[in-house]
Amino acid sequence: MTDFKLPSLGADMDEGKLLEWKVKPGDVVKKGDVVAIVDTTKAAVDVETWQEGTVQALLVEPGTTIPVGTVIATLLAPGEAPGAAAPSAAKEAAPSPAPVAAAREAPAPPEGRKPISPAARKRAAELGVDPATVAGSGPHGAVTLEDIERAGRKPAAGAAPDRAAEMRKAIAAAMSRSKREIPHYYLAETIPMQRAAAWLAAENARRSMTDRILMAAVQLKAVALALKDFPDLNGTWREGAYVPSQAVHLGVAISIRQGGLVAPAIRDVPELPLGELMKSLADLVKRARAGSLKSSEMSDPTITVTNLGEAGVESTFAVIYPPQAAIVGFGRVAARPWVEAGEIRAVPTVVATLSADHRVSDGHRGAAFLAELSRRLQEPEKL
C-alpha cells in the first residue's frame, strides 16, 4: 500500500484546499492521471499521481485545507490485495471524516453549499454576487452580509480580488525567502538578434497562422540548450545541498491579467522541437490564466525564464524562485547601435540577464552561460 501525499506546488505553497476528488476507491490509476483538484493561492491545480495502482481510500473530504505532505489517499500497488495490509496512514486517518491531524476545517458546507444568512443571500441576489465564490468570514466560514457587500463592490463578482491578495502574499513569502536565503549575483549580456529575427520571419512566412512561432519560444529553446553544459545553474537547493537536474524543465513566468504571476514548467525543453515548444507555451499561458495547471507543472521547474520585453523594459534582474538556483531574464528586442567590423549599425538586440545562486556557481560560470546563450541565438536554425 502506498501513501499518496499532497505534493508541494512551489516554494510559495504551504497548504491547499481540496476542491474535488477526480477518483474514487477502486479506480485504477496510472502515472500522470489527475486524482484531485486542489486550490492554492495561485490557481486551482490538477494534482497528478506518479504511482500506478488502485485507489484504496480517500482520506480527506473536499473543502478541507491541508498542509503540503499530508497523506490524502492510499493506493494499492498493481496486484496487491485490498485487505492484505492494514494501511497505517489510513488507520491513523480513518477515525474522522477529515482525518488528517494537521488538516484544518474549512467552512463546513452542507452538501456543497456555504452557510449564509438569509439577509446575506437576499443581498447577494440583489448585487448579482454568487455566494459560492465569496470567502466567508463568519462562524464556520459563513458568508456574512458584509462579505457580500465587499464582493459586490468589486467590478467582477467572485473571488478574484481575494485570489489576487492571496497570490500577492504568496509571492511576497517566496521572494522574501529568496532574498533572505539566496546570495544572488547578477550578470547581463547584450545579444545581437538579427539572425534570429530574420530566421524567425522566414520560418513564420512558410507556416500557417496557427503554427507561427514567437521569439519568446526561440529564446526559451536557446536557454534550455545552453543549460545542458551548465548543471550548476539548472537544479534545486534542498536541505543544505545543491541537487543538479539532468532534465531541463523551464519555469515560465506568466503574468495573470488580474495581477500577480505564476511560473509553471514546460518539461524537457531541449528535446522539444520548436513548433511543439511554441504549442506547449501557448497552452501553458492559456491554462495559467484560466487557473488550470497541473501539479507537476508547479513543482518541476529546474530554472525559470522571465521575459519583460513585452512590457517595454530594456532588461530585468529577476529574483530567483526557490529552491531553484538561477533565473534568466530577457528585455525588449529592439534596434540599437551595434558595432561590427568597426562600423556602427542599427541591429535588433536583446539584453539577457542571469540571476544566480552564489552558493552554487560563480560569476565566471554565469558569464560563460550567457556567452553560450548568445552563441545559440546566432544559430537559430539549429534550435
Next chain:
Amino acid sequence: MNAVELRPLVFAELRKIAPELEEGDVAPDKLLRDQVDLDSMDWLNFLIAVHQRFGVEISESDYAVLDTLDRICEFVAARNPQGS
C-alpha cells in the same frame, strides 16, 4: 459587411482574449496595444481568432498596420466583405 458593422464582432473576439474589457473601453481609432494589456501571445491569439472567425489570412508583415480596432476591421472588410 463594412468595417463599422464588423467592429462589434471583432471586439467580441478581443474580449475573449481580454475579458476585463467593457464596451467603450477601446477607442477604435486609437492604438490598440496602448489601450489593452496584450502581450505577444495575446496578440497572436487575437489575430488567430480573427483569422478563424472571418477567414482572412494575416501575414506577419501585416501586423504593423493592424494597430487600431478600426484598421483591423477595415482589413477584414477589404478581404471578406461578407464578414463570415
